[in-house]
Every structure is written in C-alpha cells, then in structure tokens.
Amino acid sequence: DAKTTQPTSMDCAEGRAANLPCNHSTISGNEYVYWYRQIHSQGPQYIIHGLKNNETNEMASLIITEDRKSSTLILPHATLRDTAVYYCIVRVAEAPSGGYNKLIFGAGTRLAVHP
Amino acid sequence: DAGVIQSPRHEVTEMGQEVTLRCKPISGHDYLFWYRQTMMRGLELLIYFNNNVPIDDSGMPEDRFSAKMPNASFSTLKIQPSEPRDSAVYFCASSLNYGYTFGSGTRLTVV
Numbered sequence: 146d147a148k149t150t151q152p153t154s155m156d157c158a159e160g161r162a163a164n165l166p167c168n169h170s171t172i173s174g175n176e177y178v179y180w181y182r183q184i185h186s187q188g189p190q191y192i193i194h195g196l197k198n199n200e201t202n203e204m205a206s207l208i209i210t211e212d213r214k215s216s217t218l219i220l221p222h223a224t225l226r227d228t229a230v231y232y233c234i235v236r237v238a239e240a241p242s243g244g245y246n247k248l249i250f251g252a253g254t255r256l257a258v259h260p
Numbered sequence: 261d262a263g264v265i266q267s268p269r270h271e272v273t274e275m276g277q278e279v280t281l282r283c284k285p286i287s288g289h290d291y292l293f294w295y296r297q298t299m300m301r302g303l304e305l306l307i308y309f310n311n312n313v314p315i316d317d318s319g320m321p322e323d324r325f326s327a328k329m330p331n332a333s334f335s336t337l338k339i340q341p342s343e344p345r346d347s348a349v350y351f352c353a354s355s356l357n358y359g360y361t362f363g364s365g366t367r368l369t370v371v
Contacts, residue, residue: 181360188264188351188362189303247316248293248360250303 149233154255157227163220165254167233170214176237178209179248180218182229189232189250192218223258230255264363266352272369278340281366284333285354293360294327294337295351303351309335342370 150168157163169178179194193200193207195216200207206219220227232253265284273279285292293308307317312329320327324343329335339346347369353362 177358179358186365188353188365189360190362191359194358247305247308249305250295252302 149235149251151231151233151251151254153252154257157220157223157256157258159225159258159260160222163223163227163256163258165218165220165231165233165256166215167218168215169233169235172213172235173237176235178207178213178216179234179236180205180207181232181234181248181250182227183232183253184226184229192231223256225258225260228256228258264352264354264361266350266363266366268366269364270367270369272371273342275343275370276341277370278338279342279346279368279370281337281350281352281368283335283337283352283363285335285352286356286361287333289354289356289361290332291355292329292335293353293355294335295353295362296348297351297365298348306337339368342368344370346370 177194177196180192181189182192183189192204193202195207195209197209207216209216230253232250234248236248264286267282271279290311294306295303296306297303304319306319307327308315309329312332325339327337349365349367351362351365353360
C-alpha cells in the first residue's frame with residue numbers, strides 16, 4: 146500500500162472548518178483513501194473513504210485531487226469533541242478481499258479544537 | 261448493536277504470567293483484527309482472521325503471542341509468558357465491508 150504524509154499537528158477554532166491534508170503521491174489506481182480518527186483512550190473510528198470522486202457523509206467531506214496524489218478531510222464545523230488524532234490511510238480494496246484487507250496506521254495528525 | 265466488546269478493560273499482571281484478552285466481534289462481521297498500540301510504535305496490526313481462519317499473523321511479535329477464533333462470535337489473544345515490554349493497549353476490530361469497527365481496547369500493564 147502507498148505511503149501517506151500528514152502534518153504532525155493542527156489547530157482549529159471551534160465552529161470553524163477543519164481542513165486536514167494528506168499526501169499520497171505514490172498512490173496506485175486501485176487504492177482507496179481512508180480516514181479514521183482516534184479520540185483519546187478510545188479505539189479508532191471510521192470517518193470516510195473514497196477512490197476518485199469527492200465524498201460526503203454526516204461526519205465529514207473528503208476532497209481528492211484530480212491526480213489523486215493528495216486529499217483533504219474537511220470537518221465543516223469543528224467542535225471540541227473533534228479533538229483527536231486523524232489517520233489518512235491508502236489501501237487496496239474497498240471491501241475486505243483476500244490478502245488486501247490490511248489497514249495500516251501511520252502517525253496521523255493530532256487535531257486540537259479550541260474554544 | 262453493542263459494537264465490538266473487549267474484556268477486560270484493564271489488566272495488570274506480573275511478569276511471567278499468562279494473559280488472555282477477549283473479543284466479541286459484531287454479529288455478522290466476517291473479519292476480525294487484533295492491534296496493539298504503544299506510544300513508541302503507534303498502532304500495529306498483529307493478526308487478522310477471515311471467517312474464523314487466521315489469514316495473516318506476520319505482525320505477531322513473538323511465539324509468546326497466540327490468537328484463536330474458535331467461532332464467529334469470540335476471539336482470544338494470549339501472551340505466555342508476559343513481559344513488561346508487552347504493556348500496551350490492545351484493540352480488537354471487526355469488519356464486514358469497508359469500515360472497521362474497533363472495540364474500546366484492553367490496557368495491559370505487565371509489572
């Protein structure tokens with residue numbers, strides 16, 4: 146699976162949009178971009194994933210550049226409860242299949258939302 | 261749905277003792293994963309199962325670690341004998357489609 150690069154930490158004011166970048170310049174055509182987050186002392190939580198098109202769900206939006214070499218996770222109105230470590234992961238396969246189901250976590254971005 | 265259930269939440273044991281961590285995946289999920297998290301190494305995938313069969317155990321650190329999944333609703337991770345460097349938070353996760361659901365973890369301290 147391709148390697149990802151994320152900033153170590155970011156700050157965001159409560160109520161503002163949090164834009165978390167991720168570089169994945171070696172991504173292959175069949176690799177998806179996944180985002181998870183881990184709130185202190187809890188297990189990681191799935192946020193969103195995508196292949197080429199931008200995606201949106203109740204938690205966030207995912208913007209993938211046309212060349213797919215980078216993406217941005219957007220939390221439209223950050224709250225204090227969004228303070229967490231956010232992981233960007235690139236991985237073959239959308240659904241579990243064969244030996245390509247591993248989800249490998251990097252160091253992530255530590256997002257601090259402040260009042 | 262109660263989610264992925266792990267027990268115990270906290271475990272303190274003495275070096276050399278056997279430790280067993282337990283996981284109940286979400287009903288209907290056919291993949292189960294064991295991860296370990298430490299400050300130094302972050303989240304590491306230890307082993308995963310598909311339909312109760314171990315698929316990849318390349319992340320298991322040593323022979324002291326073993327994992328089983330006797331049925332679709334239960335899995336164990338055993339450390340025997342335990343060592344202080346095994347102190348970590350151990351997470352279990354299960355998956356059916358694209359998203360993994362993680363449990364709350366077991367914080368293991370080996371003294």
